[in-house]
Amino acid sequence: MKSMMKYIFVAKVSMQEALAYSMNFLGRGVFYIIIISIMVFLWKAIYAQGVDTGDYDVNRMIWYLIIGELIALSGARFYEEVSNDVKTGNIAYLMNKPYHYVNYQFAHYIGKTVIQLLVNCIIAIPLGLIYVGSLDGFSFKYLPFIIVTILMGLCLDFMVNMALALSAFWVEENEPFRWIYQKLVFTLGGMLIPLELFPEKLYQISRFLPFAFVTYVPAKLTTDFNMTEFLQLAGIQFGYIILMMLITMFIYQRGVKKLNVNGG
Amino acid sequence: MSTADKKYKKTGTNAETNAETNAETNTETNAEIIAGADTETEEIMRTVTKEVKKASRSALMQSLGLIRAYFKLNLAASMEYRTSFILQVFGMALNNASFAFFWWILFDRVGTIGNYGFREVMMLWAIVSSSFGSGVVLFGNAMRLNDMIVKGELDSYLLQPKNTLVNILASKTRVSGWGDLVYGFVLFFILFGFDPIRLVLFIVYTITGALLFVSLFSLSGSLAFFLGNANALGNTMVEFAISVSIYPESIFTGPVKTLVFTALPIAYISFVPVRALRTLTLVNGVMPILVSLGMTVLTFFVFHTGLKRYESGNLMINKL
Structure with missing residues (x-):
């Protein structure tokens, strides 16, 4: 428990830091408004043509996209920082500190992400209400479960990004890995379009890929909550987090062993 | 001083002298002088326009040259x-x-x-x-x-x-x-x-x-x-x-x-x-x-x- 306290403290400090530089968060909030507004224009134009989109009517579709974008835009950015720590050799100094580097970054991420998530929620809810009214069939009793699945989606996103960022131990220019992963979340992760609209075979494959558990699963559960489905999907989500955590730790251990820092 | 400035000064002096000398001459002569001054002003304007165009063209060429030079350098640095x-x-x-x-x-x-x-x-x-x-x-x-x-x-x-x-x-x-x-x-x-x-x-x-x-x-x-x-x-x-x-x-x-x-x-x-x-x-x-x-x-x-x-x-x- 004592070892946990220092990470809780790091998260707290990160939150304070985030609040001190609130303008940065507002900037991402404005981008969020732009993207959602464009999506609303797009889907309203599609629905005006009378297109059949299965279980997704315009109300559910817009709220689905709002939640998907909310997750994609709330995760704190750390990729470049970690990559640079490795590339510049700065990680050698951070490893000696009384914390685990990956855990420290995770605590830092959680602190900043919680604030960004709150800011985005303050924007998202009125935005959804203005564009399509309240979410049909939504009940506040499901909210705690929805929050859990959103936070787990963000944790999974952190783990994958961290594993990719640590590739800097072997690859000098690792930024393209992040771009590609991010676009996989946009597409196969269902951020831009619900997976149910994919061709059947592709849907059956993509719904079990890890990308879907970052955005699709939380957005789907928010717009159409079902306890049985929640227990199943949250279980798989948790499994993916553990798996990615093990992979990340493995990469970190291997990377640290081959670390070669010159100078001081 | 540029050629255009020199010409402008010369024209200015000419116009003033003309005005003093021909104060009491007939309308026909005045018309001729005015016509002559107009021709000269047009010529000056043409020269000025030419000079400005030349300067703009040379500024544009200079900028394009600079962009080309930076492009080569940046590309070489990237390819490193x-x-x-x-x-x-x-x-x-x-x-x-x-x-x-x-x-x-x-x-x-x-x-x-x-x-x-x-x-x-x-x-x-x-x-x-x-x-x-x-x-x-x-x-x-x-x-x-x-x-x-x-x-x-x-x-x-x-x-x-x-x-x-x-x-x-x-x-x-x-x-x-x-x-x-x-x-x-x-x-x-x-x-x-x-x-x-x-x-x-x-x-x-x-x-x-x-x-x-x-x-x-x-x-x-x-x-x-x-x-x-x-x-x-x-x-x-x-x-x-x-x-x-x-x-x-x-x-x-x-x-x-x-x-x-x-x-x-x-x-x-x-x-x-x-x-x-x-x-x-x-x-x-x-x-x-x-x-x-x-x-x-x-x-x-x-x-x-x-x-x-x-x-x-x-x-x-x-x-x-």
Whole structure:
């Protein structure tokens, strides 16, 4: 428990830091408004043509996209920082500190992400209400479960990004890995379009890929909550987090062993 | 003193002498003198215009020379880390291609959106990618202008006898822009094959789109001269420009449509060029050229007006 306290403290400090530089968060909030507004224009134009989109009517579709974008835009950015720590050799100094580097970054991420998530929620809810009214069939009793699945989606996103960022131990220019992963979340992760609209075979494959558990699963559960489905999907989500955590730790251990820092 | 100034002084003296000498001469003589003075004034005006044109041409040539020199240097520097260069180029191309997947899924489901199908959206992507790519490859600092002004990083550029804005913008490149540029052209050849007329048009719209992107980025960056740190506002303009230009024109209606065709002329980056590529009509074909030139002039005007308010940060930085 004592070892946990220092990470809780790091998260707290990160939150304070985030609040001190609130303008940065507002900037991402404005981008969020732009993207959602464009999506609303797009889907309203599609629905005006009378297109059949299965279980997704315009109300559910817009709220689905709002939640998907909310997750994609709330995760704190750390990729470049970690990559640079490795590339510049700065990680050698951070490893000696009384914390685990990956855990420290995770605590830092959680602190900043919680604030960004709150800011985005303050924007998202009125935005959804203005564009399509309240979410049909939504009940506040499901909210705690929805929050859990959103936070787990963000944790999974952190783990994958961290594993990719640590590739800097072997690859000098690792930024393209992040771009590609991010676009996989946009597409196969269902951020831009619900997976149910994919061709059947592709849907059956993509719904079990890890990308879907970052955005699709939380957005789907928010717009159409079902306890049985929640227990199943949250279980798989948790499994993916553990798996990615093990992979990340493995990469970190291997990377640290081959670390070669010159100078001081 | 320039030749034009000397001639002007001479004419001035002549006109004064003429006025004194011929004060009491008849109307016919006066008319002759006036006609003579008019001819001489016209000649001076012609000379002045010629001189101004020559100076502008030489300034333009100098700026183009500077852009070419920076381009060569930046490319050589990027190629120094070849693996990194190739990774970034292919990474960005793949990154863009992922959106094609989204549009394929969507159009497979919905057929068309307004008068746009999958092919038309890919045309948008081709033009936007190649325009954005060439813009940031040649003028890599365009998206950093706000930061540079706020941090007072312009000093070293002000000391050089080159156009300040061109010097600032062209001094850096963005390697990933090559990926966008390559992707745009690959997409064009997939869509149209080798169609010489459309290829020429596509190259023209790549240039006009690049000018419009760089102008919009620079204008949003120049806001820092007037508003202090305008990063949030500038970024919003940038994100808005990029995001809007890659969606079908028909989804934008009302005030947003008015905005993208007027105050923020994003429509001329991709919507109007796509119309031109589809229909090969003159009005659609020419408008992006006129608008991009107008925006470029406006950008120079706003930047140089703002530059008078610049406060140095006493910071000397590496330019490359």
